Amino acid sequence: MQATRRVFFNPTSVPSLRTRRPQTRDFYNAGHLARVGLRGNGVRASRWRGVRRESTETGEDSTGHITAHSNEGILFFDNLFPLKLHWILRLPFRGERSLSDLLVRFNNQTLGSYEPLSMVKKALPASIPLKVTEILPRLKDGGAFVKFSHPDGITAKEIEELVAAYLRENPIKPWFNPFHRIRSNLVVGKPWLEDLYRFPSRRIKVEFCPTSPETQAAELSQETLYSLFRRYGKIAEITAQSSESKVLPKFAYVDFAKIRHAIMAKNCMHSFTVLKQAGGGEAGTVIRLSFEQTMKAHWIRDWIVNHPRVTIPIIAAFIATVTVAVFDPIRTFFIKAHIDHAFRIKDNSIYKWFKSQATDIFTFRSRRTEEVGLGAIWEDRKETIDQLQTWLQETADTFIVVQGPRGSGKKELIFEQALKGRKNTLLIDCKPIQDAHGDSATISAAAMAVGYRPVFSWMNSISSMVDLAAQGTIGVKSGFSETLDAQLAKIWQNTATALKQVALDHRNKDEKDASLADDDWLEAHPECRPVVVIDNFLHKNEDSSVVYDKISEWAAGLTTANIAHVIFLTNDISYSKSLSKALPDRVFRQMALGDITPEVAKKFVITHLDADDDDAPGEGEKLSASQRRRDLSQLDECIETLGGRLTDLEFFARRLKTGQTPKRAVSEIIEQSASEIMKMYLLTVDKGEKKWSPEQAWYLVKSLAEDESLRYNEVLLSNTFASSLSPSASNGESVLEALSAAELITIKSYKGRPQSIKAGRPVYQAAFQMLCEDKVLKSRLDLAILTELTKIETKNIDKYETELNTLGSLPKQPPEVGPRVQFLLSKLAGSQTKVEGWEKEMGALKKVLMDEF
Numbered sequence: 098m099q100a101t102r103r104v105f106f107n108p109t110s111v112p113s114l115r116t117r118r119p120q121t122r123d124f125y126n127a128g129h130l131a132r133v134g135l136r137g138n139g140v141r142a143s144r145w146r147g148v149r150r151e152s153t154e155t156g157e158d159s160t161g162h163i164t165a166h167s168n169e170g171i172l173f174f175d176n177l178f179p180l181k182l183h184w185i186l187r188l189p190f191r192g193e194r195s196l197s198d199l200l201v202r203f204n205n206q207t208l209g210s211y212e213p214l215s216m217v218k219k220a221l222p223a224s225i226p227l228k229v230t231e232i233l234p235r236l237k238d239g240g241a242f243v244k245f246s247h248p249d250g251i252t253a254k255e256i257e258e259l260v261a262a263y264l265r266e267n268p269i270k271p272w273f274n275p276f277h278r279i280r281s282n283l284v285v286g287k288p289w290l291e292d293l294y295r296f297p298s299r300r301i302k303v304e305f306c307p308t309s310p311e312t313q314a315a316e317l318s319q320e321t322l323y324s325l326f327r328r329y330g331k332i333a334e335i336t337a338q339s340s341e342s343k344v345l346p347k348f349a350y351v352d353f354a355k356i357r358h359a360i361m362a363k364n365c366m367h368s369f370t371v372l373k374q375a376g377g378g379e380a381g382t383v384i385r386l387s388f389e390q391t392m393k394a395h396w397i398r399d400w401i402v403n404h405p406r407v408t409i410p411i412i413a414a415f416i417a418t419v420t421v422a423v424f425d426p427i428r429t430f431f432i433k434a435h436i437d438h439a440f441r442i443k444d445n446s447i448y449k450w451f452k453s454q455a456t457d458i459f460t461f462r463s464r465r466t467e468e469v470g471l472g473a474i475w476e477d478r479k480e481t482i483d484q485l486q487t488w489l490q491e492t493a494d495t496f497i498v499v500q501g502p503r504g505s506g507k508k509e510l511i512f513e514q515a516l517k518g519r520k521n522t523l524l525i526d527c528k529p530i531q532d533a534h535g536d537s538a539t540i541s542a543a544a545m546a547v548g549y550r551p552v553f554s555w556m557n558s559i560s561s562m563v564d565l566a567a568q569g570t571i572g573v574k575s576g577f578s579e580t581l582d583a584q585l586a587k588i589w590q591n592t593a594t595a596l597k598q599v600a601l602d603h604r605n606k607d608e609k610d611a612s613l614a615d616d617d618w619l620e621a622h623p624e625c626r627p628v629v630v631i632d633n634f635l636h637k638n639e640d641s642s643v644v645y646d647k648i649s650e651w652a653a654g655l656t657t658a659n660i661a662h663v664i665f666l667t668n669d670i671s672y673s674k675s676l677s678k679a680l681p682d683r684v685f686r687q688m689a690l691g692d693i694t695p696e697v698a699k700k701f702v703i704t705h706l707d708a709d710d711d712d713a714p715g716e717g718e719k720l721s722a723s724q725r726r727r728d729l730s731q732l733d734e735c736i737e738t739l740g741g742r743l744t745d746l747e748f749f750a751r752r753l754k755t756g757q758t759p760k761r762a763v764s765e766i767i768e769q770s771a772s773e774i775m776k777m778y779l780l781t782v783d784k785g786e787k788k789w790s791p792e793q794a795w796y797l798v799k800s801l802a803e804d805e806s807l808r809y810n811e812v813l814l815s816n817t818f819a820s821s822l823s824p825s826a827s828n829g830e831s832v833l834e835a836l837s838a839a840e841l842i843t844i845k846s847y848k849g850r851p852q853s854i855k856a857g858r859p860v861y862q863a864a865f866q867m868l869c870e871d872k873v874l875k876s877r878l879d880l881a882i883l884t885e886l887t888k889i890e891t892k893n894i895d896k897y898e899t900e901l902n903t904l905g906s907l908p909k910q911p912p913e914v915g916p917r918v919q920f921l922l923s924k925l926a927g928s929q930t931k932v933e934g935w936e937k938e939m940g941a942l943k944k945v946l947m948d949e950f
Contacts, residue, residue: 161290163233168246170253171284172260173364174217175240175357179273180297216269217241220279225259226251237296238360242288257283282329282361286369286384295388297360299333301326302389304348308370308381315378316347317371324375325366325384326351330358350389363388425591428549432595435548436523436627474506474743475514477697481688485515488686489662490624496656496680497664498672501690502858503840504744507666510690511630521599521627523547523592523661528633531644536581539644543585547592582643589651596661600626619659627661635669636838649679656680669838670846692741692859699736701743703729705750731759738763740859763863770864774798778841779868779878788835790823792885795878797842797854802865807854809833809844817882820889876945883935883942890928890935897925 165171217232226248233242247256260281268278303322307314317325319335326332336350353359367386371377401408433439475482488497501507516522525546533539544552601615603625610621619626631648652663657680665672676685693701706726739745745766752762778794796817800807812818818829826832833854837844840857847853856862869875901921904914 172243172281173284174281175361176279177241178236178239180239219269222263227256282365284365286367288364288367297356298388298390299353299356299359300389301351301359301363302348302387304346304385306346306383306385308383312380314382321376326362329362428591429595431550432548432592433599436599437521482514497686499666499688503668504742505690506743507690523629526632528636540584543588549588585647596627629661630664632666634665634667635672645675649676653679695736698741698746701746702750728758735759735763738863742858745860767863767867770860771867788825789832790826792882793817793832798865801856802869809851809854816886873949876942880942883939887932887935890932894928897921
């Protein structure tokens with residue numbers, strides 16, 4: 098059905114622009130303005146008057162096309178609408194009325210003469226013989242189609258030239274694009290008025306289609322395409338389809354320098370038929386045009402994936418830069434707060450007030466007992482404490498090593514006496530760092546020790562997998578993952594920076610040496626340097642460890658740069674081997690802490706007993722707990738057995754508080770120690786995990802039970818240590834160092850060399866004697882030693898016999914062989930004598946095991 102209507106060239110008369118008659122349309126109808134006719138009045142009314150069929154933005158009868166009959170033509174005007182309005186078409190809630198309202202508000206502005214459809218009217222002067230029959234605005238293309246009719250005496254091509262010449266002489270520039278004028282070209286093809294979600298771009302895809310299904314299209318050359326499209330604007334590139342491509346129909350890409358030139362070409366040349374004379378083949382070729390996005394949707398992602406050798410190192414460098422620029426200042430801040438205890442609640446004045454107020458309600462007996470008990474120790478070690486405090490005030494590089502067995506009070510001596518009242522202290526415990534399983538756990542433990550946060554230790558495993566995948570893909574490491582050595586170095590470096598800032602915070606601008614450089618000022622003020630205490634250094638006595646090596650190197654850097662004082666607390670007597678690698682040209686300030694004397698030990702125990710004695714019976718003179726006890730006469734004998742180890746003395750004092758007599762308490766401590774020795778050293782089921790054999794441990798226990806001190810070299814020369822059959826215990830010196838680290842024994846040095854061997858703890862001496870008094874246990878372990886010695890001598894006998902057989906097989910016996918034969922025979926006889934003697938002893942021991950329980 099066709100409906101006739103006379104329309105006037107006025108945007109408000111266009112049905113789709115009327116606000117009083119709202120219309121609705123489908124969501125996917127992304128068309129633009131309704132196709133409108135024109136009408137006018139006055140002098141020019143005749144040339145704007147016409148009768149047409151009702152059409153929409155999708156063409157006549159929604160076919161997507163408009164047709165031009167004889168004496169008709171179609172012009173396309175560009176630059177009528179801003180191309181930036183594309184986003185309106187993407188909105189899912191945009192309706193026809195919303196667009197109409199937008200244009201109505203625009204039309205009501207003062208710039209009425211620059212309205213889009215008014216500019217079309219201005220572009221067609223009265224001198225050109227044409228009659229406009231309808232206009233079809235195209236918002237997403239930024240222009241409009243103008244259909245016109247013309248008399249027989251003039252062609253559409255001539256009208257195109259007249260309009261183009263008029264626009265060149267009288268340029269019309271829209272308000273939104275004042276630097277470019279409106280252009281017009283004749284539509285020579287059959288435009289496709291699609292309302293799809295396809296938006297203009299500089300690239301046009303030209304498909305070569307046949308004129309009919311029976312014919313074949315020709316693939317146009319670049320010269321032909323250039324001659325067809327150059328009239329619409331400058332062409333940047335023409336790209337032909339790959340010869341290997343099987344895609345049909347054949348196509349080519351035409352890239353314009355400007356997007357409006359591409360829009361003009363697409364709207365004017367779509368469905369244009371290239372004849373044979375122009376290179377279109379026998380039956381001609383129809384070119385169908387469509388916009389092609391020059392950039393793919395995921396071109397950045399594709400480029401990154403396709404160029405891993407470039408992108409992966411760049412990403413790694415970017416992540417490292419961000420980490421340094423963003424996280425390092427945060428981490429340094431938290432390390433500083435950890436050093437100066439800024440967030441420690443115990444140092445808060447409010448917390449201290451509440452604690453003082455609650456003292457009357459809650460009694461902190463255990464802590465007070467420890468403080469009172471240790472007071473006796475500090476009086477005895479006052480000279481050592483004063484020496485430590487003096488070293489911390491000297492300007493020389495302070496590198497202090499405090500060595501002593503476990504339980505000798507090293508940590509308490511440093512923090513409760515030498516560093517008492519000093520805020521800027523940092524404690525680094527090597528034990529949790531070294532005992533951590535895996536790189537991530539080690540990094541977390543090291544970070545926790547210094548307050549380094551945030552720490553992404555879990556990223557280490559992920560980075561390692563990414564690095565491994567990248568190495569398998571591109572052949573080289575990406576650099577994402579870092580070794581444990583590098584990560585620990587980063588933690589210690591941040592800590593050193595924080596320590597230096599903490600030291601420089603004491604600097605006053607008004608002091609006389611404020612103008613000194615940072616290093617010079619730190620050297621001149623040793624009292625302002627923080628103190629770093631490294632506890633449990635070499636607690637596992639390992640020959641090589643990344644943790645110990647990095648800590649010692651870092652500590653050496655702190656001392657040489659005058660950033661901080663460093664104090665090492667260690668149980669190992671061979672600490673000089675590890676520290677000498679970091680500071681080969683320095684002499685350490687060494688301090689050895691041993692067991693306390695019997696007099697101080699007795700005072701320590703009595704102080705513990707009297708610490709919590711608040712009330713005494715009776716109304717007369719009050720007696721202390723130690724004075725009320727009648728069994729303290731045994732104290733001297735018990736302390737002599739127990740020794741001067743603080744942990745053992747404290748355990749002894751606690752047993753006395755429960756009401757036990759001194760002899761009973763010491764007896765139970767010795768029994769407990771003997772059980773620990775059997776479990777840990779003598780009855781080891783898993784021999785592979787230990788660096789010693791049970792026979793070697795029992796040899797030391799038995800020997801020390803008879804003599805409190807053994808010669809170091811004498812032990813090494815014994816058969817049990819020199820010729821052990823256990824692969825893990827074949828090196829005697831390594832065995833003794835491992836047993837010393839495990840605290841079964843203590844190795845005493847003289848002028849830097851190991852001299853003697855003693856029990857690891859004083860109470861162990863009595864425990865050794867108790868173990869040797871057990872006839873069954875002694876027989877069992879002696880039998881194991883004799884069995885091993887017999888095996889060793891049996892191997893020697895086999896070796897002697899083999900050599901004698903070799904010598905006896907010689908055809909002649911030269912005189913030079915005689916002494917060797919005599920030597921082997923004497924060795925053979927001696928070994929046989931030993932084996933026979935051991936066999937007798939083994940028989941007696943087996944009889945004991947058979948008879949005794």
